[in-house]
Amino acid sequence: RKPDIDCEMLVLGAGPGGYTAAFRSADLGMDTVLVERYDVLGGVCLNVGCIPSKALLHAAEVLNEAKHAADYGISFGTPKIDVDKLRAHKDKVVGQMVKGLAGMAKQRKVRTVTGTGMFVSPNELEVTGADGKLTLIRFAKAIIAAGSQPVKLPAFPWDDPRVMDSTDALMLADIPKKLLVVGGGIIGLEMACVYSALGSAVTVVEFMPQLMPGADPDLVKPLAERLKKQGVAVHLKTKVAKVEAKKNGLHATFEGELVPETSVFDRALVSVGRAPNGAKIGADQAGIAVTDRGFIPVDRQMRTNVPHIFAIGDLVGQPMLAHKATHEGKLAAEVAHGAKKEWVARVIPSVAYTDPEIAWVGVTETEAKAKNLAVHVAKFPWAASGRAVGLGRTEGFTKLIFDPDTDRVIGGGIVGVRAGDLIAEIALAIEMGCEAADIGHTIHPHPTLSESVGMAAEIQEGSITDLY
Numbered sequence: 294r295k296p297d298i299d300c301e302m303l304v305l306g307a308g309p310g311g312y313t314a315a316f317r318s319a320d321l322g323m324d325t326v327l328v329e330r331y332d333v334l335g336g337v338c339l340n341v342g343c344i345p346s347k348a349l350l351h352a353a354e355v356l357n358e359a360k361h362a363a364d365y366g367i368s369f370g371t372p373k374i375d376v377d378k379l380r381a382h383k384d385k386v387v388g389q390m391v392k393g394l395a396g397m398a399k400q401r402k403v404r405t406v407t408g409t410g411m412f413v414s415p416n417e418l419e420v421t422g423a424d425g426k427l428t429l430i431r432f433a434k435a436i437i438a439a440g441s442q443p444v445k446l447p448a449f450p451w452d453d454p455r456v457m458d459s460t461d462a463l464m465l466a467d468i469p470k471k472l473l474v475v476g477g478g479i480i481g482l483e484m485a486c487v488y489s490a491l492g493s494a495v496t497v498v499e500f501m502p503q504l505m506p507g508a509d510p511d512l513v514k515p516l517a518e519r520l521k522k523q524g525v526a527v528h529l530k531t532k533v534a535k536v537e538a539k540k541n542g543l544h545a546t547f548e549g550e551l552v553p554e555t556s557v558f559d560r561a562l563v564s565v566g567r568a569p570n571g572a573k574i575g576a577d578q579a580g581i582a583v584t585d586r587g588f589i590p591v592d593r594q595m596r597t598n599v600p601h602i603f604a605i606g607d608l609v610g611q612p613m614l615a616h617k618a619t620h621e622g623k624l625a626a627e628v629a630h631g632a633k634k635e636w637v638a639r640v641i642p643s644v645a646y647t648d649p650e651i652a653w654v655g656v657t658e659t660e661a662k663a664k665n666l667a668v669h670v671a672k673f674p675w676a677a678s679g680r681a682v683g684l685g686r687t688e689g690f691t692k693l694i695f696d697p698d699t700d701r702v703i704g705g706g707i708v709g710v711r712a713g714d715l716i717a718e719i720a721l722a723i724e725m726g727c728e729a730a731d732i733g734h735t736i737h738p739h740p741t742l743s744e745s746v747g748m749a750a751e752i753q754e755g756s757i758t759d760l761y
């Protein structure tokens with residue numbers, strides 16, 4: 294069959310990995326086609342992930358701050374929440390970004406094809422449109438960026454609209470009186486913060502002994518304490534055995550120590566992780582290897598086992614984060630264009646945009662312990678930061694983790710307001726091979742929360758002591 298479209302570069306999936314790869318390919322002069330199932334670009338991150346969740350978290354922050362303001366003499370009364378307007382605001386934020394992306398694709402002459410793509414040979418992809426129309430695309434090179442989707446636990450009656458994944462929860466259909474959040478990872482806790490601020494009574498159950506497994510426990514503690522103060526019930530080492538949809542609510546049965554055996558909820562959000570889409574794109578037809586779990590293995594140049602096909606983003610492995618996907622997208626496009634490059638980033642920062650935020654990068658204390666790695670830890674408590682005191686948010690702290698032999702910073706963690714914005718300095722310090730003195734001698738503006746990074750370095754140097 295004769296192809297409908299011939300191109301030099303095909304990109305499958307228009308999430309942050311895919312659109313970045315397509316734009317870079319086009320900028321490098323390659324004739325690029327971008328295939329996306331939905332009629333908007335942006336993928337999970339922009340449409341049902343990073344961006345809408347942060348728009349709602351901002352609303353939560355305003356509500357919390359308004360409550361807190363009474364402590365310093367400013368009272369607003371009981372807030373009135375117009376859910377329709379809030380939803381429209383979130384959609385507007387997303388819409389604005391989607392429009393920007395469409396403009397950027399057009400400007401670069403990236404051809405977009407809407408429909409579900411499946412490989413039919415090592416150089417051909419067939420796209421099925423919503424109307425059933427088939428488009429055969431022949432390509433010289435390809436970058437797969439088909440992302441991931443939420444894991445659907447079988448214990449839940451998924452045909453009931455009261456059972457939600459993260460996409461449903463972001464739709465903000467209503468504000469449930471009682472919300473069950475299953476999974477205390479980043480996504481679950483961000484949504485718990487949103488719904489709790491909006492007025493839902495939230496219960497979080499987590500199978501592991503700690504919220505946000507992956508982050509050091511000391512970073513998680515201030516968040517756990519604040520959630521508790523806000524009335525969010527958290528049950529660790531607890532599993533949902535069964536959920537029955539009844540007229541009066543979702544009846545959830547738990548296995549664990551702390552919860553009553555059955556509780557009734559108006560809605561449940563299942564946020565227990567995401568599964569890669571590697572096994573759903575006809576990879577075998579192109580000879581591309583896929584693991585049992587659906588990940589596509591790649592080398593340090595993002596190349597799959599088929600040399601002219603690359604893969605990036607959530608479907609090549611953890612961490613499933615947008616900034617990892619974009620970085621990989623640029624690299625894959627450049628390598629496909631002939632650049633002699635490979636993955637060189639040492640660290641990828643993680644951020645939970647909860648209240649307070651938690652951010653970490655590089656080696657964690659938990660990891661150092663598990664690997665028997667000797668480290669020095671320097672912690673600066675925000676109770677000693679004039680800015681944090683002024684904000685009324687002294688529960689935070691900044692810690693730097695050093696290699697004791699070289700005094701170089703190899704990791705760091707921050708918990709507190711805007712921790713996500715602050716972590717970038719530590720990531721840069723690790724990439725640059727900074728020693729404590731390099732950070733400590735850098736003048737940080739006063740009074741800012743960023744000073745806490747400089748202070749932690751000075752603690753390591755020994756020029757500040759006795760903060761606790």
Ligand code: FAD
Binds near residue numbers: 308409411
């Ligand atoms: P995706 O964004 O998953 O995009 C893949 C695209 O491919 C999709 O548009 C899909 O429709 C399309 N596709 C798949 N199969 C086909 C096919 N066969 N044919 C055509 N198209 C196809 N990360 C962060 O870094 N920061 C955050 O704050 C953050 N918040 C998040 C909040 C939530 C609620 C969720 C769910 C995720 C969040 N993430 C966040 C994770 C982030 O969204 C992902 O890591 C990121 O979107 C991955 O990008 P990607 O390009 O690999 O794939």
